[in-house]
Amino acid sequence: MSARVEMRGLRVSFPSPRGPVEVVRGVSLDLGAEKLGIVGESGSGKSLTARAILKLLPAAAHIRAERLRFDDIDVLTAGERQMRAIRGRRAGLILQDPKYALNPVMTAGAQIAEAWRAHHRGRRRQAMEAAVELLAQVRIRDPARVAGLYPHELSGGMGQRVMIAMMLAPDPELLIADEPTSALDATVQAEILRLIDDLVSRRGMGLILISHDLPLVSHFCDRVMVMYAGRVVEELRAADLAAARHPYTRGLLDCMPSLLHPKPRLPVLARDAAWNE
Amino acid sequence: MRRLRTLAAGAASVPITLFGLVLITFVIGRIVPIDPVIAIVGDHAPPDVIAHVRAELGLDKPLPVQFLIYVDRLLHGNLGRSVMTTHPVTTDIAHYFPATIELATAAILIALAVGIPLGVFAAARQGSRFDHVVRVLSIGGQSVPVFVLGLIFLLVFYVKLGIAPGTGQQSVIYEGMVPYVTGMHVVDAALSGQWDAFEDGLAHLALPALVLAYYSLGYITRMTRAYMIDALRGEYIVTARAKGLSARRILWRHAFGNIAVGLITVIALAYANLLSGAVLTETVFSWPGLGLYLTVSLLNADMNAVLGATLVVGLVYIGLNLLADLAYRLFDPRVR
Numbered sequence: 001m002s003a004r005v006e007m008r009g010l011r012v013s014f015p016s017p018r019g020p021v022e023v024v025r026g027v028s029l030d031l032g033a034e035k036l037g038i039v040g041e042s043g044s045g046k047s048l049t050a051r052a053i054l055k056l057l058p059a060a061a062h063i064r065a066e067r068l069r070f071d072d073i074d075v076l077t078a079g080e081r082q083m084r085a086i087r088g089r090r091a092g093l094i095l096q097d098p099k100y101a102l103n104p105v106m107t108a109g110a111q112i113a114e115a116w117r118a119h120h121r122g123r124r125r126q127a128m129e130a131a132v133e134l135l136a137q138v139r140i141r142d143p144a145r146v147a148g149l150y151p152h153e154l155s156g157g158m159g160q161r162v163m164i165a166m167m168l169a170p171d172p173e174l175l176i177a178d179e180p181t182s183a184l185d186a187t188v189q190a191e192i193l194r195l196i197d198d199l200v201s202r203r204g205m206g207l208i209l210i211s212h213d214l215p216l217v218s219h220f221c222d223r224v225m226v227m228y229a230g231r232v233v234e235e236l237r238a239a240d241l242a243a244a245r246h247p248y249t250r251g252l253l254d255c256m257p258s259l260l261h262p263k264p265r266l267p268v269l270a271r272d273a274a275w276n277e
Numbered sequence: 278m279r280r281l282r283t284l285a286a287g288a289a290s291v292p293i294t295l296f297g298l299v300l301i302t303f304v305i306g307r308i309v310p311i312d313p314v315i316a317i318v319g320d321h322a323p324p325d326v327i328a329h330v331r332a333e334l335g336l337d338k339p340l341p342v343q344f345l346i347y348v349d350r351l352l353h354g355n356l357g358r359s360v361m362t363t364h365p366v367t368t369d370i371a372h373y374f375p376a377t378i379e380l381a382t383a384a385i386l387i388a389l390a391v392g393i394p395l396g397v398f399a400a401a402r403q404g405s406r407f408d409h410v411v412r413v414l415s416i417g418g419q420s421v422p423v424f425v426l427g428l429i430f431l432l433v434f435y436v437k438l439g440i441a442p443g444t445g446q447q448s449v450i451y452e453g454m455v456p457y458v459t460g461m462h463v464v465d466a467a468l469s470g471q472w473d474a475f476e477d478g479l480a481h482l483a484l485p486a487l488v489l490a491y492y493s494l495g496y497i498t499r500m501t502r503a504y505m506i507d508a509l510r511g512e513y514i515v516t517a518r519a520k521g522l523s524a525r526r527i528l529w530r531h532a533f534g535n536i537a538v539g540l541i542t543v544i545a546l547a548y549a550n551l552l553s554g555a556v557l558t559e560t561v562f563s564w565p566g567l568g569l570y571l572t573v574s575l576l577n578a579d580m581n582a583v584l585g586a587t588l589v590v591g592l593v594y595i596g597l598n599l600l601a602d603l604a605y606r607l608f609d610p611r612v613r
Contacts, residue, residue, distance in 0.1 A: 056518055080524070088521030095519075100512035105535050105610055115520045150610040166520065 005031040005053055005174065005206070008067035012048045014060055024048050025230040031174070035200065035207040037217030037238070039252075040227035046210050049227070050176045053208075054091055055083050089119040091174040092167030094196075097183035098159025102151040108135070108162045109147025112169055119170035134165040138195060157188035161195070168199060174206040182211070193220055214241075214252045226252070229276045248275055286606075291599055298591040302584045303347050307340070311578045316360050356588070357581035361574060366585035369570060374589065375460025376446060377559070377566030381551035383482050384489035389544065392494040396501025401528055403506055411498060418495025427488045427561035434484060442480050444563040451477055485562040489555060493547045500543045504536040511535070538609040545601035552597075553590035 012024035024045040029036070038046040051057055052068065055075060068075045070086055078086075087093075095101035103111055112134055113127035122130070128147070135143035138161040151159060160180060167175060177196055181189035197220050200207045211217045218224050218238040226234045226249045234246040244250055251269040306313075314330045315322075331337050335346045350357070356366035364372075392415075399411040434441035442448060446462045447455075451474045458465045463482060466475035508514070509532050517531045556568035563569070567586055574582035606612050 054519060056515060084521045084523070086521070087519055093515075093519035095512055095516060097512070101516045103513040103517070103531055103535065105538075106531075107610075114522070118521050152611055163516070166516075170521070 004069075004071055005029065006067060006069040007049075007053070008065060010049060010052055010063070010065040010068060012045070012052060012057065013062045013064075014058075015062070020062065023230050024052070027227070027230075027232055029225065029232075031206050031208065033204055033206050034223065035197075035209065035221040037221035037224040038208060038210045038227060039212060039214045039217050039224060041212055043229075044227040045230040046227045047178050050178060050208050050210055051093070053174075053176065054087050054093060056087070056093065088115060088167070088172065089170045090172050091176060092170075092172045094160070094163050094167055094175065094177040094180045096179040098151065098154070098156060098163050099183070101163060102154075102159060104151050107148055107150055108154065112147070112162065112166045115166045115169040130169065131165070134169055135162070137168070137199070138162075138165045140165075156184045157192060160184060160188075160192050164192075164196060164199070168203075171203070172205065174208070175200055176208045176210070178210045179212070180209075196220075214249070215256055233275060247272065288599060288603070291595060294595050298588065298595065299348060299351060300344075302588050302591070303344055305587070306347075306580055306584050307343075309580065311580055313580055316578060316580065351588075356585035359574065359579055359582040359585075361577050361579045361582065366581050369582060370567065370585055370589055372460065373565060373570040374567050376462065376564060377552060377555060377568060379461035379463060380482065380485055380489065380555060380559070380564055380566060381548060383486035384551050385493060385544070385548045387486060387490035388493035388497050388547065391490070392497035393501050393540070395494075396498040397505055397528060397533060399498070400502045400505030400509060400532075401524075408502075411502070415495035415498040418491045418493075419499075422557070423488055423492050424557040424561050426491065427485065427558055430484050430488055431561070441484050442477070444561075446478065446481055446565055447474065448477050448481070485555075485558050485564055488562075489551055489558050493551060496547055497540075497543060501536070501540060504539055505532055508532040508535045538605055541604045541608075542601040545597040549594045549597045552593045 007027065007029045010024055010027045011022055013020040013022040015021075023043070027045070027049050029049075038050065040046045048057060048061070052063055052065075053070060053075065055063070055078070057063065063076065065076060070090070073082060073086065075083070075086075102108070106114075109128055109131045112131035113124070116122070116130045116134075117124070117127045120127075120130075132143045132147050135146055140146050140158060140161055146154070146158065146162075151162075154162065164180075175196070180196065181192050184192060193216070196207070196209075199205075207221070209217055209221055214224070214226070218241045221238050224236060224238050224241065225232050226244075226246065228248050234244055234249045236244060241253070244253065248269075248271075251267070254267050255269055257263075257266060313334065314327050314336065318326055318330055335343055338346070354367055356370075358364065359366050359369050362369055395411050395415070399408045402408055430441075431444070435443050451466075451471075455462065455465045455471060455474050456469050458468050463475060463478040466472075466478050509528075511532075513535075514527060514531060517527045522531075553567075555564075555566060556572055558564065559566045559568035560572055567589065571583065571586040573579075574586065
């Protein structure tokens with residue numbers, strides 16, 4: 001159960017007083033039941049690229065592409081109704097910070113149950129039972145109690161588990177995780193990533209993991225796409241990361257401190273204007 | 278138990294506000310250049326009568342003592358007598374206030390039924406033509422004086438088109454026909470089953486209620502729109518969309534659900550404003566409410582009546598603010 005995402009030459013632009021500004025400039029990607037990591041710095045267009053698949057861009061954004069398909073659905077021409085059948089049901093999106101991404105006036109259980117009910121037929125009670133079951137699946141202790149808590153009563157890690165449970169509720173085929181651990185404590189980060197990795201593998205789903213942490217992404221993904229200024233500068237198998245050739249990728253790798261090969265001074269990433277072209 | 282404690286905390290400021298209100302009405306009563314004794318006995322009363330009445334009212338005592346007497350009287354529900362009507366002010370207020378409640382309630386219900394959806398949809402289509410029309414409409418409600426609008430309404434719907442009755446609460450033929458229960462004419466007519474009087478009352482209520490509703494609508498619409506725009510920017514809206522929910526559910530359940538509690542304060546203030554500030558509208562439409570009573574008393578220098586009505590207005594504000602505060606503590610999980 002996995003959908004194919006096919007993207008050719010995606011371009012996303014925003015209007016500005018000096019004409020449209022293109023922030024994603026011709027990105028192509030293919031994805032099946034595998035784990036793809038998209039790495040890049042803030043503003044490199046990695047989030048917009050992933051969200052374009054669900055057409056969840058800010059209202060002002062303008063999308064163009066030679067081709068953008070989710071299985072047999074042409075996302076470019078699909079209406080809201082068709083997109084709603086994809087969102088949640090076939091592809092979930094996990095956002096960065098559960099503090100803002102969860103509705104503050106609904107309980108965790110109600111938010112998960114809502115996602116479940118949006119795509120399954122069932123009574124409110126059944127949905128609530130499903131929500132508690134999902135909370136158990138994301139390894140929350142005492143799921144029945146947590147289901148009755150409001151987001152401000154949850155820790156960051158718990159909030160992100162609720163978010164994951166919510167996005168898994170309709171059994172999607174693809175999960176897009178947009179910096180799912182950036183807002184969390186370092187100790188919780190690994191737990192959440194392992195949880196996502198485990199659930200995705202077990203359900204045979206596709207995963208797009210967006211991050212600015214290159215080694216982390218390569219650890220969890222099959223393939224890594226490195227983006228810079230709205231373009232893909234390098235795409236390679238995670239196992240071949242050491243063989244990366246693009247100077248930006250090399251720079252990112254070199255500036256990571258290593259315990260095995262300590263350096264007296266970490267090199268600073270030297271940017272080259274040519275990367276923008 | 279915790280909930281009870283937060284509720285109590287919300288009510289803690291009420292006694293202080295009440296004290297301030299009582300103090301202010303007392304001070305106003307003493308600094309206005311109207312001698313309450315002369316107002317009662319007249320300009321030409323002999324000096325010994327004036328002195329006698331002054332002593333009877335306690336006005337010869339020092340100010341702090343006078344204040345204590347004033348508070349003591351208030352606590353016994355004694356607001357003094359109205360010179361104009363010769364009734365106790367409490368009786369007068371009990372007579373006039375229900376008409377104001379009737380008018381203000383009708384107005385706020387209309388304003389809510391129209392204003393909230395307008396604000397929500399304007400926010401959902403921010404920058405659209407609909408949004409601009411709503412903005413012009415709501416600014417109009419805030420900036421056209423109610424008496425101007427009231428007179429225009431009377432001119433158009435009563436004089437020219439003849440589809441609305443004139444001023445007052447009821448037509449002359451129903452005068453004295455409806456037994457007094459709540460004092461709200463329309464409610465009393467319905468309670469006694471006099472449906473023709475009920476219809477007549479509603480028809481009389483329509484124009485002043487619409488004028489006042491339009492005035493509140495501007496405020497409610499603009500606040501709803503502003504709150505909604507803020508809510509719709511939230512990350513949880515992206516989450517809701519990513520779940521594949523319908524636009525309507527996102528708009529009402531997620532965005533509006535987040536601002537509803539905040540709107541209660543806005544609504545409570547608008548309602549308090551209507552309950553106290555309908556002076557001009559009541560005058561234009563000869564609506565026998567508190568506003569009209571206050572105006573006439575003021576013009577006749579009837580200080581007991583003025584202070585009594587002022588006190589009631591103050592109490593309405595304190596009461597509604599308290600209710601809004603309690604609603605916050607009861608319904609907002611973040612405060613609770």
